[in-house]
Amino acid sequence: MTAILGLGEAGRIYARDLRAAGLRVRGFDPYVQAGDDVEQVPSAEQAVDGADLVISLVGARAAESLAQEALPSCPKHAVYADFNTGSPALKRTLAELAAAQDVRFADVAVLAPVPRQGARTPLMASGTGADAFAALVRPAAVPVESIPGGAGAAAARKLLRSVFMKGMAALMLECETAAGAAGEREWLRAQIVAELSGDVDQLIDRLVQGSKAHAARRVHEVEDAAGYLAELGTPSWVMDASRAWLASLLDE
Missing domain, CATH: 1.20.120 (Four Helix Bundle (Hemerythrin (Met), subunit A))
Structure with missing residues (x-):
C-alpha cells in the first residue's frame, strides 16, 4: 500500500496514476478533498498505517513537521520518500528522523513538471531507501535513477x-x-x-x-x-x- 501525504496537484496526479497502475493508494491532506482519486483518511498516522511506501508532497516548509508526525506510525519495513523540493540539509534532517524510527528514507528529486507526464515524470533518488523506492514504483512504470551519496545528493542535483x-x-x-x-x-x-x-x-x-x-x-x-x-x-x-x-x- 502507498500513502500519499499532500493531495495538491502533484499529489492527486500521483494518486490517480499509481492507482490506475494497480497500486492501492491512501492519502492525507487536511486542506484538500481529493474526491475519487484516492481513499482519503483524516490523519497522517492513519494514512501511513500498514504502508510499504510513504510519499511526502506537502512542500519543503511543512516537510519536517509532517515527517515528525507521520514517521512514528510508519511500519519498520516502509520507505519514506520525500518528493519536496528542499535543501540537502533538510533532506539529511528528514533522513535522521526516519533512521530514528528504523524507516528507510529516499530523497526524491522530481526532474520535470508533474502535470506534463504524471507518474512517468523522471525522478532521481538517493538515501538508504532509494533502491527500494525504485523497486516499489517500478510496477507503475515510474522512471527512477538511484544515485549514491546519501540523503541530500538528489536534492543537490x-x-x-x-x-x-x-x-x-x-x-x-x-x-x-x-x-x-x-x-x-x-x-x-x-x-x-x-x-x-x-x-x-x-x-x-x-x-x-x-x-x-x-x-x-x-x-x-x-x-x-x-x-x-x-x-x-x-x-x-x-x-x-x-x-x-x-x-x-x-x-x-
Whole structure:
C-alpha cells in the first residue's frame, strides 16, 4: 500500500496514476478533498498505517513537521520518500528522523513538471531507501535513477538544475519583455531558437570561455544593453547580474 501525504496537484496526479497502475493508494491532506482519486483518511498516522511506501508532497516548509508526525506510525519495513523540493540539509534532517524510527528514507528529486507526464515524470533518488523506492514504483512504470551519496545528493542535483532552469526562465522573461516593448519579439525569439538549435555543448563552452577571455569588452556591452532596457522602461535584472559576473572575471 502507498500513502500519499499532500493531495495538491502533484499529489492527486500521483494518486490517480499509481492507482490506475494497480497500486492501492491512501492519502492525507487536511486542506484538500481529493474526491475519487484516492481513499482519503483524516490523519497522517492513519494514512501511513500498514504502508510499504510513504510519499511526502506537502512542500519543503511543512516537510519536517509532517515527517515528525507521520514517521512514528510508519511500519519498520516502509520507505519514506520525500518528493519536496528542499535543501540537502533538510533532506539529511528528514533522513535522521526516519533512521530514528528504523524507516528507510529516499530523497526524491522530481526532474520535470508533474502535470506534463504524471507518474512517468523522471525522478532521481538517493538515501538508504532509494533502491527500494525504485523497486516499489517500478510496477507503475515510474522512471527512477538511484544515485549514491546519501540523503541530500538528489536534492543537490535538483537545485543545481534549478539554477539553470529558473535562471533561464528569468532570462526569457527579460528578453520577451524587452523585445515586446521594442516591437522585436519575433526577431529575438528567432535568434534564441537559432542559438539553442545548434551544438548546445559547444555553445556552453563558447559562452563560458568567451566570457573569461573578453570580460572587459562584454562588461561595456552589458552596460549598454541595460541602458537600452532602461530607455524601454523594462527590467534589467538579468543584465545587472550579468554585469556583476563579468566584472568579477576581470580580477581572475
